[in-house]
Amino acid sequence: MTNRPKIIDGKALSQKIRSELKTKAAAFEASHNRKAGLAVILVGEDSASQIYVRNKITACEEVGIRSFAHYLPKETGKDDIIELIEALNSDNSVDGILVQLPLPDKSVENEILEHVSPFKDVDGFHAVNAGNLLLGNQCLAACTPSGVIELIKSAGTEISGKHAVVIGRSNIVGKPVAMLLLQENATVTVCHSKTRNLKDIAKDADILVVAIGKKEFVTADMVKVGAVVIDVGMNRHDGKLYGDVKFDEVSEKAAFITPVPGGVGPMTITMLLNNTIKAAERGSK
Ligand code: GUN
Numbered sequence: 001m002t003n004r005p006k007i008i009d010g011k012a013l014s015q016k017i018r019s020e021l022k023t024k025a026a027a028f029e030a031s032h033n034r035k036a037g038l039a040v041i042l043v044g045e046d047s048a049s050q051i052y053v054r055n056k057i058t059a060c061e062e063v064g065i066r067s068f069a070h071y072l073p074k075e076t077g078k079d080d081i082i083e084l085i086e087a088l089n090s091d092n093s094v095d096g097i098l099v100q101l102p103l104p105d106k107s108v109e110n111e112i113l114e115h116v117s118p119f120k121d122v123d124g125f126h127a128v129n130a131g132n133l134l135l136g137n138q139c140l141a142a143c144t145p146s147g148v149i150e151l152i153k154s155a156g157t158e159i160s161g162k163h164a165v166v167i168g169r170s171n172i173v174g175k176p177v178a179m180l181l182l183q184e185n186a187t188v189t190v191c192h193s194k195t196r197n198l199k200d201i202a203k204d205a206d207i208l209v210v211a212i213g214k215k216e217f218v219t220a221d222m223v224k225v226g227a228v229v230i231d232v233g234m235n236r237h238d239g240k241l242y243g244d245v246k247f248d249e250v251s252e253k254a255a256f257i258t259p260v261p262g263g264v265g266p267m268t269i270t271m272l273l274n275n276t277i278k279a280a281e282r283g284s285k
Contacts, residue, residue, distance in 0.1 A: 006255065010267050013267065014269070038097075040068070040069050081112055098272065123272070130171070133176055144173050144268045161187070163206050164181040165201055166188065167210045177232075217244045218244060220250050229258070230257075243260030245257070247260070
């Protein structure tokens with residue numbers, strides 16, 4: 001008998017959360033006499049980044065957040081980017097600051113991100129926020145990982161006590177999602193390119209989060225019947241978008257699975273809007 005998985009609809013969940021955020025944004029505006037504000041910095045002309053930034057700005061407008069877009073030429077030096085960030089840190093109409101990655105010069109990314117005020121770090125990439133996430137303190141958590149947790153919960157899945165396997169150990173997704181799953185009382189295993197027996201470990205997962213950046217890396221033989229599979233992959237190939245999971249065959253075994261596109265993607269922007277409202281409400285406290 002074929003197992004019929006339930007597809008977790010990230011678009012529908014995003015819409016639901018965004019309508020709640022609209023109410024919060026309006027309440028913030030009413031009590032502060034200004035809209036919550038998000039500044040977005042894009043350096044260079046990477047076409048995927050241009051699309052992401054455009055989508056973020058449109059999403060802000062839809063929920064009632066003011067956006068401030070800063071498009072800088074690709075040859076902009078590190079010091080000029082930092083100067084802009086410092087100005088935005090002191091600008092009271094800006095509650096969140098986002099530097100779209102990758103920067104043309106990847107070697108300066110970490111240094112630049114550390115100049116964003118932790119109170120305005122709506123990406124959750126600053127060491128202070130990453131550290132507070134590790135310690136279980138209040139913080140701005142990274143957007144894609146927060147979206148992953150919301151997607152799992154939306155399926156009605158209990159996370160506590162489950163074996164959650166994360167494939168990928170990036171600072172943006174793998175590490176923070178592992179911390180959030182741990183906070184939800186999962187037993188967490190993080191796998192990466194050097195992991196031995198990755199297939200066996202993945203096959204033991206009740207919850208499998210895949211963020212390895214390799215097209216259709218996870219195949220049906222790596223998945224337990226009844227698992228919840230969250231695919232963070234966004235691999236462009238011949239003009240088409242592919243996940244890190246071979247959807248057609250894995251969906252035969254999973255109880256719940258996210259599609260690509262339409263799964264994790266829309267949730268990343270929604271959690272960015274959520275963090276912006278949270279940062280605005282919290283201020284520099
Ligand atoms: N590039 C790819 N994903 C992200 C993200 O979540 N935030 C930023 N700032 N850049 C990205």
